[in-house]
Amino acid sequence: MKIIIIGAGKVGYALAQQLSTENHDIIVIDNDFAALTHADDTLDVMCIKGNGASVQILKEAGISDSDLLIAVTNEDELNMICCVIGKKLGVKHTIARIRNTDYSNDEHEMLKKELELDMVINPEMDAAAEIFRLLQLPQAANVETFAHNLLEMVEFRVLEFDPIINMDIQSVMKKLPTNVLFCAVKNNNKLIIPKGDYVFSQDDVVYVIGERANITKFFKYLGRTSHKTKNVTIIGGSRITIYLTWLLQEIGMDVKIIEINKDRCIYLNEETPKALIIEGDGTDQEVLDNENINYADAFVALTDRDEENLISSLYAYQCEVPKVILKINRLNYIPIVKKLGLDSIISPKQTTANYIIRYVRALDNSVGSAVDKLYKILDGEAEVAEFTANSTTHELGMKLRNIALKKDVIIAAIVRNKKIIIPFGNDCIEEGDKVIVVAKSGFLFDLNDIYND
Amino acid sequence: MNMRVVLRVLGTVLIWESILMLPSLIISIADNSYDIDAFIISIALIAIIGLVLSKINTHNFQMRKREGFAAVAITWIVMSMLGALPFYISGGIPSYIDAVFETASGFTTTGSSILTDIESLPRGLLFWRSFTHWIGGMGVLVFTLALMPSLGARSVFLMRAESPGPSPGKLVPKISESSKILYIIYTAMTAILIILLVIAGMPLFDSFIHAFGTAGTGGFSNKALSVGAYNNPWVDWIITIFMFLFGANFSLHYLISKGDWKNALKDEEFRLYGTTVLISIILICINILPLYSYNVFESLTQSAFQVSTLVTTTGYATTDFNLWPMFSKTILLMLMFFGACAGSTGGGVKFIRILILIKSVFYEISKTVHPNSVKTIKVNGKTVDNSTLSSIMIFFFAYVAIIIIAVIIVSLDNFDFTTTFTAVLATISNIGPGLEVVGPMGSFADFSNLSKIALTSCMIIGRLELIPILVLFSPSVWKNI
Numbered sequence: 001m002k003i004i005i006i007g008a009g010k011v012g013y014a015l016a017q018q019l020s021t022e023n024h025d026i027i028v029i030d031n032d033f034a035a036l037t038h039a040d041d042t043l044d045v046m047c048i049k050g051n052g053a054s055v056q057i058l059k060e061a062g063i064s065d066s067d068l069l070i071a072v073t074n075e076d077e078l079n080m081i082c083c084v085i086g087k088k089l090g091v092k093h094t095i096a097r098i099r100n101t102d103y104s105n106d107e108h109e110m111l112k113k114e115l116e117l118d119m120v121i122n123p124e125m126d127a128a129a130e131i132f133r134l135l136q137l138p139q140a141a142n143v144e145t146f147a148h149n150l151l152e153m154v155e156f157r158v159l160e161f162d163p164i165i166n167m168d169i170q171s172v173m174k175k176l177p178t179n180v181l182f183c184a185v186k187n188n189n190k191l192i193i194p195k196g197d198y199v200f201s202q203d204d205v206v207y208v209i210g211e212r213a214n215i216t217k218f219f220k221y222l223g224r225t226s227h228k229t230k231n232v233t234i235i236g237g238s239r240i241t242i243y244l245t246w247l248l249q250e251i252g253m254d255v256k257i258i259e260i261n262k263d264r265c266i267y268l269n270e271e272t273p274k275a276l277i278i279e280g281d282g283t284d285q286e287v288l289d290n291e292n293i294n295y296a297d298a299f300v301a302l303t304d305r306d307e308e309n310l311i312s313s314l315y316a317y318q319c320e321v322p323k324v325i326l327k328i329n330r331l332n333y334i335p336i337v338k339k340l341g342l343d344s345i346i347s348p349k350q351t352t353a354n355y356i357i358r359y360v361r362a363l364d365n366s367v368g369s370a371v372d373k374l375y376k377i378l379d380g381e382a383e384v385a386e387f388t389a390n391s392t393t394h395e396l397g398m399k400l401r402n403i404a405l406k407k408d409v410i411i412a413a414i415v416r417n418k419k420i421i422i423p424f425g426n427d428c429i430e431e432g433d434k435v436i437v438v439a440k441s442g443f444l445f446d447l448n449d450i451y452n453d
Numbered sequence: 454m455n456m457r458v459v460l461r462v463l464g465t466v467l468i469w470e471s472i473l474m475l476p477s478l479i480i481s482i483a484d485n486s487y488d489i490d491a492f493i494i495s496i497a498l499i500a501i502i503g504l505v506l507s508k509i510n511t512h513n514f515q516m517r518k519r520e521g522f523a524a525v526a527i528t529w530i531v532m533s534m535l536g537a538l539p540f541y542i543s544g545g546i547p548s549y550i551d552a553v554f555e556t557a558s559g560f561t562t563t564g565s566s567i568l569t570d571i572e573s574l575p576r577g578l579l580f581w582r583s584f585t586h587w588i589g590g591m592g593v594l595v596f597t598l599a600l601m602p603s604l605g606a607r608s609v610f611l612m613r614a615e616s617p618g619p620s621p622g623k624l625v626p627k628i629s630e631s632s633k634i635l636y637i638i639y640t641a642m643t644a645i646l647i648i649l650l651v652i653a654g655m656p657l658f659d660s661f662i663h664a665f666g667t668a669g670t671g672g673f674s675n676k677a678l679s680v681g682a683y684n685n686p687w688v689d690w691i692i693t694i695f696m697f698l699f700g701a702n703f704s705l706h707y708l709i710s711k712g713d714w715k716n717a718l719k720d721e722e723f724r725l726y727g728t729t730v731l732i733s734i735i736l737i738c739i740n741i742l743p744l745y746s747y748n749v750f751e752s753l754t755q756s757a758f759q760v761s762t763l764v765t766t767t768g769y770a771t772t773d774f775n776l777w778p779m780f781s782k783t784i785l786l787m788l789m790f791f792g793a794c795a796g797s798t799g800g801g802v803k804f805i806r807i808l809i810l811i812k813s814v815f816y817e818i819s820k821t822v823h824p825n826s827v828k829t830i831k832v833n834g835k836t837v838d839n840s841t842l843s844s845i846m847i848f849f850f851a852y853v854a855i856i857i858i859a860v861i862i863v864s865l866d867n868f869d870f871t872t873t874f875t876a877v878l879a880t881i882s883n884i885g886p887g888l889e890v891v892g893p894m895g896s897f898a899d900f901s902n903l904s905k906i907a908l909t910s911c912m913i914i915g916r917l918e919l920i921p922i923l924v925l926f927s928p929s930v931w932k933n934i
Contacts (some may be wrong), residue, residue, distance in 0.1 A: 020626075020627075025625065025626040025627060025630075026626050027626055033838060040609070041518070041607075041609065041610075041805060044609065044626070044628055045623065045626050046623050046626040049835075079621075343556055394558075
């Protein structure tokens with residue numbers, strides 16, 4: 001597919017990077033020479049310098065025979081205009097990033113319809129939703145949901161005294177009181193799609209999938225219980241903070257926001273009247289101590305600077321706040337941060353890129369059983385994809401034990417008539433099933449890609 | 454520098470080099486001449502080295518700019534040294550240094566020759582000698598990228614280091630697609646040229662040889678008298694026009710192939726190139742009229758051919774322009790310096806750089822007259838940013854500096870100044886013939902080995918436009934600092 005990306009910032013770059021490795025023709029348009037040079041040097045894409053809303057530039061990029069236009073510049077309005085002009089000039093699909101809190105969810109729907117946008121993305125809203133999920137299940141480092149939230153996949157780290165340490169998966173499964181499946185492990189920075197003979201060791205990062213109740217039981221078995229999160233301290237009054245506060249207050253949590261800028265504090269108070277707004281430097285330990293950080297149930301660092309988020313999160317971690325979540329923009333920081341013991345990391349740009357890539361894959365694959373949902377886990381090395389099996393799917397009705405799957409692929413769950421099946425050898429895939437597959441990144445485009453043939 | 458990445462690229466290219474030697478082997482088998490063994494040994498050796506190197510595990514290391522540039526430089530050096538094997542092993546060129554000179558001259562599309570009796574070589578060797586022009590013209594790494602996109606996204610550095618011009622761009626978003634398009638245009642134009650030459654009455658084998666020389670803007674011929682040997686104005690004009698076309702930017706050919714004549718003809722570099730060629734042809738034609746007893750057509754033919762051949766840095770000859778008046782020779786010398794267009798197969802400084810340099814001179818003048826004026830330098834309506842501008846100036850200085858150093862080395866041989874200077878200019882600009890001793894009917898055979906090595910280096914430095922080779926001299930490239 002031919003895809004035009006307007007804006008070579010963080011999200012634009014991440015998208016260009018991912019989509020160009022998936023064999024699409026990518027054209028990046030931006031006004032900033034330095035950003036373009038960076039993209040041109042490191043990615044297999046074509047760069048055009050100019051304003052993405054200019055007809056001439058869009059024509060130069062070959063808009064009329066392009067399949068998709070993605071507008072992810074800093075300005076919402078520019079993104080909308082780019083998409084409108086692009087549509088008029090003949091591009092088939094458009095995606096705009098609209099993230100200003102002034103455009104609410106209802107307005108999104110209206111804009112989508114009136115401007116003929118095919119998709120509106122709001123990274124801040126998505127990031128807030130992700131943090132919200134984490135706060136609801138604080139034992140996990142990461143939570144993803146599938147199949148209309150019936151199914152959860154959670155990340156945790158194996159600790160020194162966990163009962164499963166030095167046991168292989170088969171014997172763990174026998175002992176488990178509940179029905180869950182281990183679907184990916186990261187051991188010493190190496191991704192493993194585990195088989196029954198895998199032996200857990202300390203500091204493994206493990207992904208496990210199952211129903212919410214079963215996941216909770218599983219954590220109980222591990223000896224990790226935690227009381228419900230009631231109050232949350234957030235530092236940094238960004239857009240994510242506002243969205244997150246709205247979500248948290250809906251389920252009755254107390255929110256405290258620490259923000260350094262006075263004007264911003266006033267704005268925060270207007271937007272989130274019920275939250276307690278503290279004017280102060282969230283990286284200043286004294287400020288945090290004054291606000292009784294060690295009594296907080298959860299701490300979320302959402303300032304614009306990765307370094308500040310890291311420092312204040314480390315302090316909160318040291319004060320034994322039960323759940324610490326931080327936002328990191330630079331992807332290459334993530335492994336370093338994880339080494340320090342902070343597991344719950346949100347990176348909005350990656351979240352957004354994932355949303356769009358999922359959409360692109362679905363566009364790309366209108367015939368077969370397309371990807372409904374796609375998640376990247378373990379620093380993007382593994383993918384979790386949700387497919388719907390249809391008549392084009394091979395091996396329907398065959399027992400899984402008789403099917404040869406590709407290496408590094410695992411069928412993590414099957415959802416049939418809203419019922420979750422954690423599959424074993426005797427189960428099979430039937431038409432209409434939702435199938436959730438975990439695999440090493442890069443080759444899953446169709447459900448049939450999992451078969452070895 | 455990560456040597457593994459560099460060696461892996463080298464290995465891949467060497468495999469292709471051995472494959473590209475096969476046609477020459479087939480010809481020598483058909484002729485049953487003495488060079489069969491030489492080709493078999495060379496192909497086997499190069500293929501083995503290539504296979505071993507291409508199996509190197511790079512541990513997924515991402516190529517950086519330095520690896521890209523160094524890989525191109527090292528590849529070109531090794532490729533020339535190994536490509537010389539058939540000449541050396543068969544004894545066609547007994548001295549290894551001479552053989553490397555001849556091969557480098559081929560790959561870099563220079564066309565300078567140390568051979569004095571070309572016609573005595575077997576056809577297999579002659580074919581290989583000219584085929585190197587065709588391979589080197591568009592670039593062997595571009596060729597590899599077209600066929601092996603697996604080198605990754607960052608292989609854009611390879612293309613940038615190998616393609617001529619200040620900011621080589623891609624035609625389409627993907628490098629491998631761009632390379633493919635370039636080679637399709639290149640092959641198609643070569644094929645048309647071969648057909649036209651055969652129709653004009655040139656023997657088939659000779660047509661291939663001259664088409665390769667023209668397409669790569671190289672200049673090797675299988676005749677001692679070069680294109681002049683055919684004494685056929687049709688052949689002269691066909692080659693003149695095709696040299697001109699191969700000296701133009703291939704992105705224009707791409708535009709034209711898509712039917713976009715308007716933008717192609719509006720290109721400022723192309724306009725400067727066309728005007729310079731046209732004015733030079735007319736001036737020289739008038740200047741040499743007396744030599745051709747006032748026969749306008751013949752003098753126009755000669756003038757057009759010589760202008761095209763030197764401006765595109767091809768280096769074919771239909772006449773000995775050494776014997777022409779000083780004015781004509783001076784214009785030709787100037788054209789040698791300019792070279793062809795960026796993104797073509799030609800060498801030299803390139804018209805785009807000349808164009809930008811001229812514009813910066815005017816800019817400086819207007820800045821002196823109106824000190825507070827603000828103005829940007831634009832080419833084709835697009836602002837040339839400062840980093841490109843300064844890199845062009847640095848390139849120009851480095852180019853002149855290298856010429857001076859090389860002239861000093863070659864001057865040890867004690868030839869006259871014109872010979873010494875034009876020998877260096879002809880090699881660094883990848884032209885081929887210079888003036889006086891190294892003129893179109895002369896050869897480089899009389900230079901000492903030291904000079905030959907210096908001139909060989911000039912060819913590769915000039916073909917890769919300095920920086921990739923100069924990168925190799927930076928200690929931090931080797932020490933991983």
